Amino acid sequence: MSEELKEPKNRAPLPNFSHLVYDLFEKLDTCVKSPHIPESLRSRKTKIIEQFVQKWRFEIGDNIYPASRLIFPNLDKRHYNIKDFTLIKFILDIFQVPKDSEDTKILRNWKGKYENRMRSNKNDLAQLLTGVIKARRGAVLDRPEISIDRLNELLDTMTRPETKPSDQKKILTEIFNHVDNIELKWFLRILLKRKLMGGMDFTFFRQWHPDAVELLQLVNDLKTVFWELTDRLIPLPEAGRVIRVGRAFRPQLAMRPNRTYDQIATLFDNNFYIEDKLDGERILMHISLNDTTQQHEFKYFSRSGTDYTYLYGSNYEEGAFSPFIKGCFIDLKDDTKEIRSMVLDGEFLVYDNKRNVILPFGALKSASLTRLMEEKNDSEDSQETQVYFVVYDLVFLNGTSFQDKALKVRRNLLNKILANPIPNRIEVIKYTEGHVGSDIEAAMRSAIHDNREGIVVKNPKSKYYIASRNLNWVKIKPEYLEEFGENIDLIILGKRKGLKNAYICGLRESLGNDRYRFLSLARIANGFTGQMYEEIEHSLGSKWVNIRKTQPPYPYIDLGEISSMVDYWVDPKESVVLEIKARSIDIGDGGKRYAAGTTLYNAYCVRIRSDKDFLSCSTFADYKEIKTSKSRHKTEKTHSLMSKRKRTIVTEPILAKQSVSSKSSIFKDYIFYVLSDMLGEKRYSIAQLEALLVENGGRITKNDCVALADGERLVLLSDKITFKVTEYFNKGLNVFRPGFILKCLQLKTIIPLQINDILLADESLIEKVKKNSDRFGDSYTSPIDRKELRMLMKGIPKIKLEHPLKFPLLYNLFKGLKFYIARPCYRSPFLTNVMSPYLLEVIVILGGFLTTDIFQCSFIIVDTSTTFNYSWLTEEATIQDEVGSLRKKLGDDLPIVKGVLDKVPRIVEKEWVFKCIQEGTIVAADGYNYIG
Structure with missing residues (x-):
């Protein structure tokens, strides 16, 4: 599968590693912005790179590939089989750092102590390690230097599977003995695969050759780029500007347009393909025929160029995927040619055979590794999960690139080649043809109902654009509430x-x-x-x-x-x-x-x-x-809802509705004079308050001189100090807040007064009322709501902590969010505490609200830890049944707003709630979607 490349020859031996450090890395790193230098920082850095490249060509020659492996460790294909903490252990051993020393503690906990290390200007692990080594060996003044060739040779040895940890330690010791402290810092960054050029990578490539960036995106390989492009004056030939089998390239990506469904249909001349958007990993499968064995060989690359061949298998005999697809391809019958080379573009998924569902993207690697281990241990394949490749494009076949062919042509040929698909193993993606905006709407409703990622709309006439994102492929995902849309x-x-x-x-x-x-x-x-x-x-x-x-x-x-x-x-x-x-x-x-x-x-x-x-x-x-678009969406949402569902006009809050329906006689001995509306989050008009009081036994008056029967009391209610309220207070009348009556209705009894229930009152009453509460005003007998708690907190003096909290308190973590708790398919309020009471309490305590309207909630929370059986109330029901019915309702009834479907709530597992608490912020819900 690999192509022959001719190595260019240099005129002189390769320089020492110090040449890279002092002529490139250090110059770029110490080049800082200065008000005294008119030239921009980027221009000065470009000149440093230009001078380095010119000097290399003049003194060394046209082969810079060996140096590029050290200049771009993040692009180098070598894997050194050494993790951060393994490197720390080696260095502690090599330099005999005591186990109980401060340096050992810092190094072993370097990730957790990052913010504190920042204060000491220890910006990265390499610099931290360099400081520890420098403190033990001092300045390295006289040492034999190490060449670029020798350093690459030692690093190549570290990548070999047979290299033992003891051998790795010996290699590191040799390198440490040949570099000074500044070179050491840069070597450690190379070993840790860090980016060294500070955002100037592409500038370096362009300085070497004008077409170097383009070729890099086609092959993702340093050797190919620097061995093919040796002369700046010779452009990359057209034959070299195409896909190459066995070389990673960046695939075409879909855009997310800010357009209505009708506008998208018009964009494609009312002729388009609609596919499912898949929740997997984009993979490019490269296939070639080995001339010796006459067997197909495979390579698998991610969209970023990561080689996963080791995981999925290089032939039909090994890997988590390749052994299971033998026989799915057929030869081309129209010209009797066999498939000698091919590149397929698609998505790797994980299929759960027991539940018959596709698992989230995060399960892919674990499923592949599990299958790989089963193969190595010769164990039976459990077949609970399997890797599943959905192919949606053919971009190369038998030496011919299909980049310029129309999608319709590519798709027709793909169906011929993959004529023996293996269900839930390898299949061509299904699509429907669309012509109008309502076709897109129907597909989106179906996606919401079936819990799919969304849809992709494609132009059947479009060619394949490498490393490009354009409007020939359009992705449409459900807009989720409480999310900003596109990142x-x-x-x-x-x-x-x-x-x-x-x-x-x-x-x-x-x-x-x-x-x-x-x-x-x-x-x-x-x-x-x-x-x-x-x-x-x-x-x-x-x-x-x-x-x-x-x-x-x-x-x-x-x-x-x-x-x-x-x-x-x-x-x-x-x-x-x-x-x-x-x-x-x-x-x-x-x-x-x-x-x-x-x-x-x-x-x-x-x-x-x-x-x-x-x-x-x-x-x-x-x-x-x-x-x-977001504000317009918000403004027009209410009007759209009216067209889809009968709108409920709420004239009174829920508490009032419950109290009115009870028609109690709590206030039968009281006459009320209501002087103002009740203010706050739940606002009541004077008329609403009066209706509440009458239906619960009270009488209403508009006169402070009303005649009172034996046992009757006059109560003045107001939330505002007006001229009239002040006048009544001066007459000797006490004035109370309307919220007091709502608390009485809630508890269905007259409760003791609290300070917060009083607007204006004489000193004797205030002193009596104070005895009903603690020193902060918190009642000994009556519950308080969130608003009252906030008012109480304002009156509590602040105490300076001896050890301040590292993170802020999370009282408002879920402020403004509404949560629907999924439960079986009936509604019974008294079951709330049966299902996950701790979960409900956490949400409310941290500022969230609970609702029973899925069209108004922010998130639907599912507790997957329990299957509920309430057969004593109804036939057995499960959470899966409930979530299925919710998805169907969302898919069927979600309104159209400004030409697209309205936002939908995320359906997430309860673990998302606790992850938000752990992080102290609302985290992305993508990894917590409920898939049952």
Whole structure:
């Protein structure tokens, strides 16, 4: 499957490793922004790379591949079989660091102590290890240097399966004896497969050859790029600009358009294919015929170029997948040729044979490894789960690239070749033809009903675009409540240091004529792992500018009012892009402090976008379009609901409805004078309050001089101190808050007064009432609601803790979220405490609300730990039955808003709730979707 490459010859021997360190790595790392140098930082770094490349060509020759393996360790195919903690153990042993030393403690806990290490400027593990080694061996002044060739030779030895840990330790010892402390730092970064070029990777490739980036995206192989492109003046031939069997390339991706279903149909001239969007891993299967054995050989690459052949199998005899697909392909009968080479594009899934469902993406690797272990141990295949390949494109066949062929042609030929599909093992994706927007709507409703990821709409006339995302393939996923829609790529503009470092991220705004400015949008402090912190700080470590010493150039960088909470800023052209997910857009006062005018609510980092820079991050125009569509969606939602479901006009809150229906005589000895509406989250008008009082035995008056019978009392109610209220108080009448009567109705009795129930009263009554509560005003006998608790908390003096909390309290974690708890297919309020009472209490305590309306909830929570049998009430029911009925209802009744289906609630397992608590923020629900 591999092609023959001719190795170019150099004119001189390869230089020492120190040449890379001091002529490239260190120069780039120490090149910092300076107000005294007019040239931009990126231009100066480009010159450093240009000079390095020119010097190499002039002094060494045209073969830079051996050096590239060390310059780009993240792209090098070698696996050193050494993890972070294995490397730490080796170094502790080699340098005989005492087990009870402070260095040992720091190294063994380096991930958990990242934020504290940041304060000591120990930005990455390599630097941390270098510090420990330097402290024990001092400066290395006289040592034999190590060449690039010798270093590669030793690293190649480390990759061999037969190399034992003791051999690895010997190799490391030899290398340590041949590098100084600065070289050591860079070597350790190479060993840990870190990015070394600080976002200048593509610049290096382009300096070597103008077509190097294009070829890299086609083959994902350093050797091919640097051996084929040796002369800058000779362009890559057209024959080389196509897919190559056995070489990883980046596949075509689908876009997510901000269009209605009708507009999408028009985009494809009312002729399109509709496929299911699959929840698996994108895989490119490369097949070639071995001329010697006359057997097919396989390679499997992910969309990012990771080689998974070891997992899925290089032939029909090994792996978790290849042995099970023998006989599925047939030869081409029209020209009697056999399949000698082929590339298929598709998705690897995991199929559960017992439940007949496709499992979530995360189960793929574990299922594949399990199958691999069964094969090695010669055990019976349990067949509980199996790897399942769904093919949706043919891009190469028998030496011919099908990139320029129409999808319709590619699909027809694919069906001929895969004529013997094996159910739930390897099949061609099914599709339906669509012509109008209602076809897309019907497919989306079906996807929601069947718990599928969504749909992909494709243009049957389109060609295959390598490493491209365009409107010939359109993905449409259900819009989920409490999610921001598409993730947004923000660039880091600043940093706030603390126990938990936060990055100030922003958007690019184009000013025309290749001029830009950058606007702050959000403060991101959640979602980072220790390694992500390390990668960011390694890229930006020398580029941070202390804002107390030098202010960022305005308006080039506009931080807005939040500049006061920024400790450091960085030039966006040298910065890092983060992919951010958020619950919603915050248009309140807090958002106005950011330069963009709004901010993101509950935002967290999904990943670092190493493939993006300041020119490809999200723009202010993109953000405004998203913001406009979301607000329009919100505004028109109510009107759309009216067209699909009969709208319930709620004139009284639920508590009032329950009390009215009881028609009690709680207030039979009281006459009420209601002077104002009841204010707060649940607002009652004067008329509503009066109706409540009458239906529960009370009488109403509009006169403070009303005649009272024996045993009757006059009660004045108001939530506002008005002129009339003050006048009555001056007459000697006490005035109480209307909330008091609601608490009485809730408990179906007249309860003792609390301080918070009084608006205005004489001192003697206040003193009596104080005895009903503790020193903070909390009643000894009556329950309080959340609002009252908040008021009580305001009155409690703050106590300075001896050891401050590391993370904030989570009382408002679920604030504004509504939860529907899935239970069997009947409704009985008294069963609430039977099902997961702890789960319900946690949600409410942390600010969430419970609802029985699936069209108004944010999340549907499913407890998968128990199957419920309430046969004493109804026939046996299960959670699976309930969730199935909920999905059907959502799929059938979800309204159309602005030409697309309305947002739907996520259906998640209860573990999602506890993961949010663990992380202290609303985490992505993708990995917790209920699949039963």
